[in-house]
Amino acid sequence: MTSKVLPCVLTIAGSDSGGGAGIQADIKSFQERDVFGTSVITAVTAQNTTGVQGVFPLETKAIEQQLDSIGEDFKISALKTGMLFDVSTIALVVDAIKKFSWENLVVDPVMVSTTGHILLEHEAIETIKSQLLPLARIVTPNIPEAEHLTELKIDKDTDIIRASEKILSMGSHSVLIKGGHGRSEIAEDIYMDQTGSLIRLRSRRLETTNTHGTGCTYSAVLAAELAKGREMEEALMTAKRFIQAAIEHAIPLGHGHGPTYHAAYRHHGIKEDVRCDHETVDLFYHGNK
Numbered sequence: 351m352t353s354k355v356l357p358c359v360l361t362i363a364g365s366d367s368g369g370g371a372g373i374q375a376d377i378k379s380f381q382e383r384d385v386f387g388t389s390v391i392t393a394v395t396a397q398n399t400t401g402v403q404g405v406f407p408l409e410t411k412a413i414e415q416q417l418d419s420i421g422e423d424f425k426i427s428a429l430k431t432g433m434l435f436d437v438s439t440i441a442l443v444v445d446a447i448k449k450f451s452w453e454n455l456v457v458d459p460v461m462v463s464t465t466g467h468i469l470l471e472h473e474a475i476e477t478i479k480s481q482l483l484p485l486a487r488i489v490t491p492n493i494p495e496a497e498h499l500t501e502l503k504i505d506k507d508t509d510i511i512r513a514s515e516k517i518l519s520m521g522s523h524s525v526l527i528k529g530g531h532g533r534s535e536i537a538e539d540i541y542m543d544q545t546g547s548l549i550r551l552r553s554r555r556l557e558t559t560n561t562h563g564t565g566c567t568y569s570a571v572l573a574a575e576l577a578k579g580r581e582m583e584e585a586l587m588t589a590k591r592f593i594q595a596a597i598e599h600a601i602p603l604g605h606g607h608g609p610t611y612h613a614a615y616r617h618h619g620i621k622e623d624v625r626c627d628h629e630t631v632d633l634f635y636h637g638n639k
């Protein structure tokens with residue numbers, strides 16, 4: 351018998367009963383990337399491919415005890431946050447990250463489901479900005495989330511650069527603004543970090559409505575790769591390839607937006623290349639927060 355020590359990764363997120371997003375997407379992605387997944391559930395959602403039918407936040411004590419159970423027993427090599435729902439949950443998570451000195455934090459600032467259901471109370475956006483982002487190695491907003499974080503309207507490329515700079519000024523080490531909500535033929539995600547390094551990750555936009563859980567899956571793979579000690583650029587490339595395959599082979603389950611297929615990268619790889627182009631930018635705020 352062989353024994354192997356797997357890096358442990360933690361997801362702090364909401365449960366999706368439909369299995370396509372949230373904790374369920376994260377644990378499936380961790381397993382696919384060969385890391386050991388642990389979880390802290392912040393809320394239970396009654397959800398399926400047609401939408402979110404109910405949101406049930408867990409009581410503070412339940413969240414606090416899960417954080418302590420993980421922190422007191424496991425060596426966490428990377429973690430991600432997803433649906434945090436309210437100010438008190440974010441405060442608990444921030445305290446635990448500091449108390450257990452957790453590093454490699456990936457913040458997926460989940461706010462609203464594709465179907466329009468609120469997954470983060472509006473007043474909690476400020477708490478994410480002021481308390482969670484300064485601890486993040488990377489934050490991964492989609493376009494609407496980046497607009498909420500920055501209060502900027504994002505229409506074109508230069509808007510994304512400006513929004514990225516503004517998010518970096520909140521203290522995150524890096525930011526990836528995802529292009530899933532765009533309309534062009536290329537699904538382009540733009541990464542920027544505190545050194546002014548800019549990476550454009552590009553893939554062909556796939557014509558499908560089965561994209562439930564793409565953001566959760568992407569950030570979970572990023573966390574898994576960082577837990578293994580991969581450099582950020584390599585982690586980004588793996589995550590982009592993984593999500594491209596997962597969307598390409600998405601499963602037409604249910605009556606609405608079907609889930610992506612988490613095992614697709616392992617079974618099928620990817621047919622086409624994901625491109626990764628580099629630039630550098632002069633950061634407008636010169637690192638001054």
Ligand SMILES: Nc1ncnc2c1ncn2[C@@H]1O[C@H](COP(=O)(O)OP(=O)(O)O)[C@@H](O)[C@H]1O
Pocket residue numbers: 491492493528529530531537538539553554555556557558561563564565566568590593594597
């Ligand atoms: N139709 C699509 N074709 C190819 N890639 C996509 C498509 N939709 C989303 N993606 C990719 O999925 C990842 C998650 O992006 P996005 O859907 O914007 O996140 P979220 O689920 O948080 O809204 C990104 O890499 C994005 O480019």
Ligand SMILES: Cc1ncc(COP(=O)(O)OP(=O)(O)O)c(N)n1
Pocket residue numbers: 363364365366371372373395397432433460462463464465469561562563564565566567
């Ligand atoms: C419990 C839960 N967490 C997060 C989401 C949002 O998932 P995401 O991958 O960001 O995007 P959509 O699936 O909404 O496109 C969720 N729905 N449920």
